Amino acid sequence: MSLADAALAVIRGNDAGEFVKPSERLYPWQWNWDSAFVVIGLAGIDPDRARTEVRSLLRGQWADGMVPHMVFHPQPVDYWPGPDVWDSHGCEGAPGVATSGLIAPPVLATAVRALDEAAPDDAFLEEVVPKLEASHRWFQRERTDPESGLMVIFHGWESADNAPRFDRALARIDANGVEPVRRTDTLRVAAEERPTDLDYRCYLTLVRWLRERGYRPDPPSAAPFAYLDLPLNAVLAVAEEDLASLQERIGVDGRRARDAAAHLRAALGAMWDEEAGAYRERDLHGDAGVTGTVADLFPLYAGVPDDAPARRLVDEHLMAPDRFGPSPWAVTTVSRASPDFDPRNYWRGPVWINVNWFMIRGLERYGFQAEADQLRGLTLDLVSRSGFTEYYEPTTGEPLGSREFSWSAALALDLLRER
Numbered sequence: 001m002s003l004a005d006a007a008l009a010v011i012r013g014n015d016a017g018e019f020v021k022p023s024e025r026l027y028p029w030q031w032n033w034d035s036a037f038v039v040i041g042l043a044g045i046d047p048d049r050a051r052t053e054v055r056s057l058l059r060g061q062w063a064d065g066m067v068p069h070m071v072f073h074p075q076p077v078d079y080w081p082g083p084d085v086w087d088s089h090g091c092e093g094a095p096g097v098a099t100s101g102l103i104a105p106p107v108l109a110t111a112v113r114a115l116d117e118a119a120p121d122d123a124f125l126e127e128v129v130p131k132l133e134a135s136h137r138w139f140q141r142e143r144t145d146p147e148s149g150l151m152v153i154f155h156g157w158e159s160a161d162n163a164p165r166f167d168r169a170l171a172r173i174d175a176n177g178v179e180p181v182r183r184t185d186t187l188r189v190a191a192e193e194r195p196t197d198l199d200y201r202c203y204l205t206l207v208r209w210l211r212e213r214g215y216r217p218d219p220p221s222a223a224p225f226a227y228l229d230l231p232l233n234a235v236l237a238v239a240e241e242d243l244a245s246l247q248e249r250i251g252v253d254g255r256r257a258r259d260a261a262a263h264l265r266a267a268l269g270a271m272w273d274e275e276a277g278a279y280r281e282r283d284l285h286g287d288a289g290v291t292g293t294v295a296d297l298f299p300l301y302a303g304v305p306d307d308a309p310a311r312r313l314v315d316e317h318l319m320a321p322d323r324f325g326p327s328p329w330a331v332t333t334v335s336r337a338s339p340d341f342d343p344r345n346y347w348r349g350p351v352w353i354n355v356n357w358f359m360i361r362g363l364e365r366y367g368f369q370a371e372a373d374q375l376r377g378l379t380l381d382l383v384s385r386s387g388f389t390e391y392y393e394p395t396t397g398e399p400l401g402s403r404e405f406s407w408s409a410a411l412a413l414d415l416l417r418e419r
């Protein structure tokens, strides 16, 4: 079987009809950016099915525009935290289908643009573009930190769960008040590859606090965890550009989205630390500094640095074997030089295919074609050898986390197309 056929078989195998599960057993519902990646993978192969994926995700959109990070289409599955923990139906503006109350890095407009380029469909754009516009306006209204101009996240689940950059912010959370958590993830994946029980108690504490406020803390700085996450902001900047292009394609004014993209890029640019030759991160309750996680490199995806600092980021960090680069596999989610680097644990070191995809897109944006080709080749070699798993040990390439993982397959399809 060819690599493309094997990738497609993973997506078909996880297809629940209206949405593709991230993986069969570990993640049995619809997740936001997972679906967007599936749309990118299916764009040139099965555009009708890709449109269904977009529509099913948007069924979870709240009245105020938020597209949540999870949509619980009715089906009996054993997964914690399920719809009862989120209790969305008790919140103002929640949709008919149960959802979470958090968001994910918003890849959807980028995915719809890829779909439109592969299989243009004006009627579909007229249906979904206003919903994308509402979701981006929601970010501006609900999540902007007025001081930096960047978006705030309220939970690690809004970006990269247990990434070390969140450790200090999470350490401030008092998790003593919550009941013991009922973990279903560690029934399916080795505990050493997942967040700790204490992490989960903090996660649940934050969900409870947010739920009491209808998931809308006002102001954002009131949230106990309030982080200016570089990946989410870079993803939104690109999504705003893509939304503007989609709007202009159907004769709608794209100026709000173009301006928003420019503002986000400028705000991300202001996080540059010349001495470190890298971007800093900040939590609204304290300075996180240069964190040594791959988040520090995400401004590349949005074209934030000029060519000279971009070159520096690529040579000294992204492609450097003693940092994030090939040794032999890449990209690590934490620098190998960081004391927090753990090659087996979730977002604390392993290679993730979506991160590679973002970095390849960034490299191409700058015309760094040799590095983009190298990373694309490595990524495709890794999935050929180890399958479409959730994440990979960066020295041995060993598959970790959930097997037959949809976005690893979907993004491999996209990378194969570009080769």
Ligand code: 9WN
Pocket (backbone or CB within 6 Å): 022, 027, 031, 032, 033, 034, 157, 159, 160, 161, 185
């Ligand atoms: C919590 C589904 C999701 C991804 C996230 C990833 C992981 C969930 C978990 O799985 O998060 O939402 O149980 O850890 O971190 O990026 O969307 O694949």
